[in-house]
Amino acid sequence: MEARIIRIRVKDPNGPQDRHVNLVVPDICPFCHHHSQIHVLARAASKDGSTAGALFQCGFEPCQSVFLGYYTLSNTVNSPVIFPSRPDGSVIPDIVIDISPSFYEIFLQAETALINGLTQIAGPGYRKALEFLIKDYASHLYPDHKDEIEDNFLGKVISEYIKEEKRIVEASKRATWLGNDETHYKRKWEDKDIHDLRELILLVVREIDASEKYKRYLAEMDKWKK
Numbered sequence: 001m002e003a004r005i006i007r008i009r010v011k012d013p014n015g016p017q018d019r020h021v022n023l024v025v026p027d028i029c030p031f032c033h034h035h036s037q038i039h040v041l042a043r044a045a046s047k048d049g050s051t052a053g054a055l056f057q058c059g060f061e062p063c064q065s066v067f068l069g070y071y072t073l074s075n076t077v078n079s080p081v082i083f084p085s086r087p088d089g090s091v092i093p094d095i096v097i098d099i100s101p102s103f104y105e106i107f108l109q110a111e112t113a114l115i116n117g118l119t120q121i122a123g124p125g126y127r128k129a130l131e132f133l134i135k136d137y138a139s140h141l142y143p144d145h146k147d148e149i150e151d152n153f154l155g156k157v158i159s160e161y162i163k164e165e166k167r168i169v170e171a172s173k174r175a176t177w178l179g180n181d182e183t184h185y186k187r188k189w190e191d192k193d194i195h196d197l198r199e200l201i202l203l204v205v206r207e208i209d210a211s212e213k214y215k216r217y218l219a220e221m222d223k224w225k226k
């Protein structure tokens, strides 16, 4: 979908003329996380034309929350930083939250950092979230090995305790490689970034959710199998 643009007139720092700059209107509300028509209530720019702000209102009828967009202006299209920006917890299914409440908490903190533009902080946060997710999932599968799992390196936990679940192994291995890139001085995976790391973690999350639901249905219905 193409971004909705509004224009604002600002002073040109290099000359006497005013200039017009393009501001992107967000298409998602930071409160209800619905994609909706966002209304622009007001907009203004700083005197020197370097920054602008806008007041928005969510168009989703039951929400109608009001929030701010802050723009650092360039001559191209300007995307806002949104205040307040709150992560959407519904991307993590309840089954996964039950298995690892710590993962959920750390993941949402990393999300908050990412949507506030703090990518250097978000990266190690996602890496830490992944470690909690995998170790708590391994402990969920092998409750008697909880202590060993907690003491082991993440890579070893993946290869020893999750090996039955191939898709989780492959996605979490790759997430670990990218996660380590976020904490090391030198990057190895130059064509991948924090958004790939986030996407891989969400893939692991969806695979765990699917695997647990599958096992639950088999267990529940096999009781009655004739």
Ligand SMILES: [Zn+2]
Pocket (backbone or CB within 6 Å): 029, 030, 031, 032, 033, 034, 058, 059, 060, 063, 064, 065
């Ligand atoms: Zn809303």
